[in-house]
Amino acid sequence: MAGKTFEEMLQESFGISELPPVGSEISSDADTIDLRMNEDSSLNNFLNDAINERDQNLLESSPSVFTQTIDAPTGPIAPPVKNTDVFEGNISDDTKLKQSDLLRPQNLNTIREYMIAKNGVDYETAEAETVVDDFVENMRWFNTNTISTAGEVVFMNRASEREKAVAGQAYKLYDQLGSFWSNDGAYGRAEGIFDYVSAAVSDPSNYIGILTGGLAKAGTVTIAQGSKLAIKKAATEAAERALKSGAGKKAAAKAGEKAAKAITKIIEKKQLSGASAKMVREGYVGNAIKQSKAIVAQNADKLVVAKAAKTANRNALIATALSDGAIAYAHDGAIQEIFMEANYQEQYNRMQSLVTTAAGGLLGPLAQAGFGRLKGVSGFNAGIDKLDLAERTGELKDFLPLLEKKNQKKAVKVVREAYDSWAKKVQRGEAKLEGDILPERVFKDIILGVDYDKGITGGLTKIAADMGIKVNKKKPVGDVLTSLVKHLPEEDFMEISDLIHKATGFHGGDLIGNPLELGDVIASSINKIGKSLNTLSISRNKINRAVVGGNDLLLAATGFDDGKLAEEAITNAQPLGYAQNVWKRLLVSSPATTAANVAGFGAFAIGQAASDMLNSGLVGIKGAVAYAATGDATLLRQSKVYIRIQGQKIKNFADPLTTYNAYMKLLNAKPDVQKILFETVGTGVERSGGRFGIEAPNIEKVVGLMNDITGVRIQDSLTKSQMFMAEVDKYLDLKHGRTLTDVLAKGDLDLIDEEVTGLALDTTMKSVFAKDYTKKDTTTEIGKGFATLVERASSMPGVGFILPFGRFMNNVVASAYQFSPLSYGGMVSDMVRKNKTPIQYREAFSRATVGTAALMYAAKVSEAQEEQGLDTFQLRSGSTILDVQNVYPLSYLLSAGKHISYAMRGKTATSEMYKDLGEQLAIGQVSRDIQFGTDVSNILDYFVPTGGVNVGGERTNIARDFYNAFTEPGTELIEKDNVVGRAYEFASDVSEGVGKPAGNIIAGFFRPLDPINRLVGFMTDTDTAKDTRQARGLGKFNQASTKYFDNILEALMEETDSITGESLRVASREGEIYDPNPLARIFGLKVVPGRTSTEKIYSMAGMKAWSKDQRSNIPAYDRIFNEIMSPMLERRMSVELNSTRFKEMDLPAKRKRVNFVVGEMRDLVKGQIQQNVVGQDFLQSLRYKATTNGEPADRIKAMKEMREEGIKANIKDFNYEELQRFTAKVERIKVEASGVF
Secondary structure, X not given: XXXXXXXXXXXXXXXXXXXXXXXXXXXXXXXXXXXXXXXXXXXXXXXXXXXXXXXXXXXXXXXXXXHOOOOOXXXXXXXXXXXXXXXXXOOOOOOOOOHHHHHOHHHHHHHHHHHHHHHEHHHOOOOHHHHHHHHHHHHHHHHHOHHHHHHHHHHHHHOOHHHHHHHHHHHHHHHXXXXXXXXXXXXXXXXXHHHHHHHHHOOOXXXXXXXXXXXXXXXXXXOOHHHHHHHHHHHHXXXXXXXXXXXXXXXXXXXXXXXXXXXXXXXXXXXXXXXXXXXXXXXXXXXHHHHHHHHHHHHHHHHHHHHHHHHHHHHHHHHHHHHHHHHHHHHHHHHHHHHHHOOOOOOOOHHHHHHHHHHHHHHHHHHHHHHHOOOOOOOXXXXXXXXXXXXXXXXXXXXXXXXXXXXXXXXXXXXXXXHHHHHHHHHOOOOOOOOOOOOHHHHHHHHHOOOHHHOOOOHHHHHHHHHOOOOOOOOOHHHHHHHHHHOOOHHHHHHHHHHHHHXXXXXXXXXXXXXXXXXXXXXXXXXXXXXXXXHHHHHHHHHXXXXXXXXXXXXXXHOEEOOEEOXXXXXXXXXXXXXXXXXXXXXXXXXXXXXXXXXXXHHHHHHHHHHHHHHHHHHHHHHHHHHHHHOOOHHHHHHHHHHHHHHHHHHHHHOHHHHHHHHHHHHHHOHHHHHHHHOEEOOXXXXXXXXXXXXXXXXXXXXXXXXXXXXXXXXXXXXXXXXXXXXXXXXXXXXXXXXXXXXHHHOOHHHOOHHHHHHHHHHHHHHOOOOOOOOOOOOOOOOHHHHHHHHHHHHXXXXXXXXXXXXXXXXXXXXXXXXOOOHHHHHHHHHHHOOOOHHHHHHHHHHHHHHHHHHHXXXXXXXXXXXXXXXXXXXXXXXXXXXXXOOOOHHHHHHHHHHHHHHHOOOOOOHHHHHHHHHHHOHHHHOOOOOHXXXXXXXXXXXXXXXXXXXXXXXXXXXXXXXXHHEOOOOOEOOHHHHHHHHHHHHHHHHHHHHHHHHHHHHHOOHHHHHHHHHHHHHHOOOEOEOHHHOOOHHHHHXXXXXOOHHHHHHHHOOOOOOOOOEOOEOOEOOOOEOOOHHHHHXXXXXXXXXXXXXXXXHHOOOOHHXXXXXXXXXXXXXXXHHHHHHHHHHHHHHHHOOHHHHHOOHHHHHHHHHHHHHHHHHHHHHHHHHHOOHHHHHHHHHHHHHHOOOHHHHHHHHHHHHHOOOOXXXXXXXXXXXXXXXXXXXXXXXXXXXXX
8 A cells, every 4th residue: 555645546446547636645653643644535425426427337347246136227217326416497487286197208207307306316216197196195195294304304405406396296286286176076076075174183292172172171170280179179079068058957857757757658668687687777777867968069060160161161262273374383484494495485474374373273172172072072070970980988887688588597597507517517527616706617507508619609609690690809798798697587597596606505695685796707608718718719600600701800800809909019119120110100101102002002992992893793694593492692792792882882982081080980989900900001110119118209290291291191091992992882781681881871880890891901901012911810821920920020120220120021922812713723622611791702803803804904015015116114105105113913923924914925934034023023023212222221131241341332241340440450449540541441441332232221311311312313413323332431321321312412412422422324315314203203103214126135035134234343333335336336236126036035035135236336446445545444454454454362362461561451442553563463363373484
């Protein structure tokens, strides 16, 4: 290299005769290298020109290099150099056009160039009609949808002058179309209506006004804590005044008199007497007075709330008008800015903005008023009143005997037989008198019968089952026994008391003087022994002949076992666990996460609805056969339930607040179900840190506020309420033939039993991907051991940072199983074991069938993606391509569908496909931030000794490095004056390794700032991708930890190296990498930039766009390499893209061809860099060469020698002299290893 000027090297390599002067000759002297590290000597315009000319010479002189085994391209070809000529349009301003006029060559060329500039190379060869249709749809969305407008703003900010001029002419063409209503025919009108409605419905800003109005209303009525407390206080005071008034007292007295008359007749009919009759009479009168007082208080409350509602409605309309008007003003302003940038509009039109603002401020309140008319359509208002009344009175005991007179006699016989059997055992010496009133064996014989061990079920279990008495946690079968004893006639009471004394030796003395007292003593004994036996569980299953089958699901979910709720005891505070829980809750506090959760719930809800409809058909067919044969119409009725419930779901969705209020009231009556639904938020993240034994009210307030602001809690509550109420309604109707609205309105809450709530709870938790699969009912859905392992790992302090959403992962695997043909096998297993009901079998079959159909449809979608050259997770919507990789379950369906498509066509799946599917079912869904889990897991690597040293990025052990940083072998601590230097050196080295993953953990606490950060980046045009690999020392940590508020910092402090860093460069796209629509990303939509030829070729070959980027241990070299390679590769791939033979190749041939072309380009770029770069770029190329020279063992040995000579830097920081010395050592070691000397 010595002795040649840079100009001479370029002339030799590129054959260019004239170049700008670039400096003096290259010397091997390190000082000269350092002197030439300046902006003028780096690769800049003249080098790009040289590469362009080199590329063109290759095309002219050796076309085989670019077209080996490929036919000459047909159709339009992308120009080798982007057209930067000034665009001069000559479109008339006053011509009125129809959409068909846009197909004229001149108009079409303008539109095509605009679409290529904005949406990529897909429009180079697209059919003319497609180009025009997509353009018109794009413009309609641009003018109507704020998210689309934001995308247009980003495009215009990055566009060249020619592209802006082209856009201006395209805008003019669109405006000359006029109204779609008058000049495009019936089809055009329908298409126009669909486009505008779709754009409006898809615009999040249209819901902000409604939400703002809703919050204003809620602030007055229900949600805002201050207002809620104020209204509650006012209502309570009103209720107290009403109760103290003469009218309230008179009503209560009248209710008591009426109840006394009614219960007297019942007592006579049931032939009750003595203490039993007195208990019933007093209890019923007390209940009636309670209810009367509750009604008075409820009516008083309603008057207060109704008054507050008037103010709330006014506030809601004002808030909606202001917010919608402001959004309309900003939207119109953005559009006018774009038009002025494109020279389509000369100046800002204030009148247009005022009119737009006024219209926006008016339409919002009108829409809200329209939605207000739907309030109450769900039909739950009457039920809410009944639930509220029940809540006010508390649980009213039923003082009447559970058994009728004839069954009372049977029950007395059962008790007599049980004690008599026990007395005989005592006489035979088989049992001992222990003085207990209710020995365990007697209890078992009473409940199950004395012959249960012989396989014959009797006792109170048979009596209750024959009568249709259902038992549950609140009313176990033991209550039947207690009720029986309390209502014993006098003669039976005396006989039973004497029998108890003889059989057990129990002396009640003065404690037992009547049946009521005996009943209380027996109830206490049942409470002591019942929980230790399996008796109650057996009895419950015998009595509750399951119809819909939710009992076991509810018991498993609540941890209830024979009447006992399992509670996790907190023995000591767990600060690390609490901190991790706070981190998780903040990590999900993002509108993007909320949107992803809504999408996941929506997909499940659609699948559930489809399963219900399929069930309706299957049950209807079976029911018709059964009706024809036996006249039994049960199945026909159940078939109609599945259809009716779909209509009720629509009503509930249209009336969400009423549905939510009914849901909350119902849960107050079902505290065990409420506990499960309230313990998690989002996809299984614990709602609070209560179980960690930490009291931190201020932290909880902040975290709760972040959850609320980003919509996490609202989304969680609304989705759960929609699914739970619909499922309760469905199973209630299937079992009892009554709707939920009817049952609630009539106050028949006992019908909403464990069967109904168990299955409703199970489906609800599945719908939000928060079901606990560590319980015993999940054997055929997901391995319990696997689920437990994942959840424990996710909850473990430290590990939870790597696998933050373990429960979500379990639900992903389970739902993929349930909605797939694999679950047919699980159904067979369940049927063999007979552990579920026919309804459960049918619903499992329907879900599996719907899921299988969805997978087959996804396979067809995969084929369509292949025809369009789209990646696995890319979907086209008009001119926009969306990436749905993190939108589960859609992402899973696309990945699995691609595998099915390949299998059906006899094609071999690629390694990328297997990786995609694996990520969808496992780690890719555990951590919803791309690469987050991978980065964080790297932390652990640094604490494991590897026996190596830091060689060009290779890791060392932190513990050992820490020791070595402060001590010398065999000596005491080093001198104090050197401790600081060693400590800084150690901290810098550690931050190199763990900076990014550790920074990612810190960043999680600031996730709620992400929407604001993206908005600031959008407004300041600074939100570009960073190359964090180039950051050094604490820079890696700084850039990673501030990723959710870096744009905010830069706006306040201007750009800084430690935060801003270097912008990323890739080989598949020229220039900076940026989000084409950051506003869409805020709401969970990832818009793909207009594709380059390289990116499309990669997709066609089933490769990831980033997979062919240069990536080594020298990030700065990688940036240089990718920046040089991208324009060369793009021109090369444009030739391939337009080649007929390439398009007709099968996938393996395409992949082989792409690898060949990329390899060819890499060799070309590598050679030119080695020969022609100067200054800092030259040093980076030497550093790269040093990290690839020889074997790793050779480099490690050379590095040790460098350390011994006092050089502590790693290769990334070596200067020219150190690189020369290191390279010489490696060469010497290689020779020594070869055995030549």
